[in-house]
Amino acid sequence: MARLYESDAYDTGHWPDSHWRASAGAAVQMPPFEGEAETDVAIIGAGYAGMNAALELAERFRIQATVLEAGQPGWGASGRNGGFCCRGGAKLTAQQITRRHGAAAAQEWQTFERAAIERVRDNLSRYEIDAETGPEGELCMAHSPRAFARMQAAPLEPGAELIPRGALGERGFHAAGLHGAVLSPHGFPLHPLKYAQGLARAVHTAGIALHGDSAVTGLSRKGAHWLLETARGRLQARSVLIATNGYSDESLPPWLHGRIFPLLSAILVTRPLTEGECADQGWTSRVMAYDSRRVLHYYRLLPDGRFLFGGRGGVSARAAALTGFHATLRREFEAMFPAFAGAPTERYWAGLVCMTGSWRPFCGPVPDQPGLFAALGWHGNGVAAASEGGRRIAQALAGGANPAPAITQAPLERFPLPSLRRPLKRLAVGAAKLADRLG
Numbered sequence: 535m536a537r538l539y540e541s542d543a544y545d546t547g548h549w550p551d552s553h554w555r556a557s558a559g560a561a562v563q564m565p566p567f568e569g570e571a572e573t574d575v576a577i578i579g580a581g582y583a584g585m586n587a588a589l590e591l592a593e594r595f596r597i598q599a600t601v602l603e604a605g606q607p608g609w610g611a612s613g614r615n616g617g618f619c620c621r622g623g624a625k626l627t628a629q630q631i632t633r634r635h636g637a638a639a640a641q642e643w644q645t646f647e648r649a650a651i652e653r654v655r656d657n658l659s660r661y662e663i664d665a666e667t668g669p670e671g672e673l674c675m676a677h678s679p680r681a682f683a684r685m686q687a688a689p690l691e692p693g694a695e696l697i698p699r700g701a702l703g704e705r706g707f708h709a710a711g712l713h714g715a716v717l718s719p720h721g722f723p724l725h726p727l728k729y730a731q732g733l734a735r736a737v738h739t740a741g742i743a744l745h746g747d748s749a750v751t752g753l754s755r756k757g758a759h760w761l762l763e764t765a766r767g768r769l770q771a772r773s774v775l776i777a778t779n780g781y782s783d784e785s786l787p788p789w790l791h792g793r794i795f796p797l798l799s800a801i802l803v804t805r806p807l808t809e810g811e812c813a814d815q816g817w818t819s820r821v822m823a824y825d826s827r828r829v830l831h832y833y834r835l836l837p838d839g840r841f842l843f844g845g846r847g848g849v850s851a852r853a854a855a856l857t858g859f860h861a862t863l864r865r866e867f868e869a870m871f872p873a874f875a876g877a878p879t880e881r882y883w884a885g886l887v888c889m890t891g892s893w894r895p896f897c898g899p900v901p902d903q904p905g906l907f908a909a910l911g912w913h914g915n916g917v918a919a920a921s922e923g924g925r926r927i928a929q930a931l932a933g934g935a936n937p938a939p940a941i942t943q944a945p946l947e948r949f950p951l952p953s954l955r956r957p958l959k960r961l962a963v964g965a966a967k968l969a970d971r972l973g
């Protein structure tokens with residue numbers, strides 16, 4: 535077992551105490567995998583990526599995969615995220631993608647990002663999932679005058695709107711320390727666990743074998759097949775998809791070691807706010823928002839009036855460290871939204887997002903391992919991207935050409951000094967916070 539954080543982060547025995555778990559209704563409960571079986575395709579991980587891959591295999595290619603999940607469907611990041619169905623998935627700017635992979639690849643990636651949002655919309659309608667979606671669009675809030683100047687200087691994409699500081703209040707977007715915003719027309723908020731559970735039901739309805747409490751502990755080549763071992767069974771598969779993202783065991787397969795960097799992201803949700811509190815603050819909109827900091831915050835008013843505020847920066851998954859990080863997050867929340875300071879945190883939880891050594895996702899065959907594929911590394915923006923990435927990789931799993939964007943098919947680089955990822959991250963967060971303060 536090779537994982538970066540303390541064992542608490544991977545304890546699938548219980549769900550995080552999230553607002554989503556508390557409001558999603560009965561959990562989808564899938565039985566463990568037991569005994570010996572054979573399957574065409576085995577999928578490790580029942581998050582958005584794994585479940586979308588399984589659905590696409592069944593619907594387009596008539597291949598019934600077997601999905602093995604260490605917890606229950608949606609237990610990982612897919613059931614505990616901020617619910618921003620938005621563009622993103624890579625840490626590279628369009629200019630960086632153009633420099634590294636060419637202009638066509640940059641264009642293709644942008645098309646993929648928009649298609650990914652439409653994929654989620656289509657899933658919600660096709661499988662009749664009520665995921666409490668909210669208004670269209672996403673706000674990027676300028677945290678400094680220089681950040682707003684950069685927004686003014688950048689070309690505005692079609693349908694987007696530049697909102698100066700003075701107009702934020704009248705639009706219901708007022709928070710302390712903001713200097714303007716860009717409202718993009720793409721994306722919408724949703725209830726992430728309702729979406730994940732809806733996918734799990736669709737997988738089950740399609741007759742696909744989906745097993746919970748079935749952590750894969752061994753993965754080895756046996757003749758022309760792969761052998762997957764769990765506590766209670768052994769599964770033989772022609773092809774395997776690794777869809778474990780931030781929860782990956784870096785020895786499954788060893789190729790993963792040092793190529794990914796799971797990071798902690800944490801969220802607090804308040805009690806329902808009153809109309810008066812929202813009016814006093816000047817934040818009455820339900821449009822989802824994040825800010826232009828390097829160590830960014832993301833926030834939105836939920837359909838039931840509660841407020842969600844999330845951020846990254848925690849370095850340990852131990853309970854005491856997470857409690858400490860809550861205090862930091864709470865301070866930052868109250869500084870931005872002083873009129874909400876009287877609304878205590880009702881629930882607070884954390885989870886793992888996944889960076890890669892190439893700062894973009896990987897969606898393709900694992901080198902020199904015939905039949906082994908991976909779809910992961912959504913850089914904290916996987917609601918849409920992991921859904922679409924899972925759909926695309928299905929075609930490759932079915933034996934066809936890989937239709938994933940070119941940037942996700944390039945070889946995945948290893949982080950230099952992988953064993954120092956966590957200590958170096960501590961330094962990087964400190965430096966990024968300093969840069970944020972300087973604007």
Ligand SMILES: Cc1cc2nc3c(=O)[nH]c(=O)nc-3n(C[C@H](O)[C@H](O)[C@H](O)COP(=O)(O)OP(=O)(O)OC[C@H]3O[C@@H](n4cnc5c(N)ncnc54)[C@H](O)[C@@H]3O)c2cc1C
Binds near residue numbers: 546
């Ligand atoms: C706090 C937080 C906030 C976020 N906010 C947003 C947001 O607002 N918008 C957005 O787009 N993205 C957000 N993200 C990121 C997004 O949730 C993820 O990118 C996305 O859910 C990844 O989906 P996935 O299927 O690849 O991985 P996951 O959903 O993490 O699923 C991986 C699964 O693999 C399972 N697994 C691991 N190892 C094994 C094994 N050996 N055997 C069997 N199963 C295994 C795990 O139990 C897990 O359920 C957030 C993430 C977090 C943690």
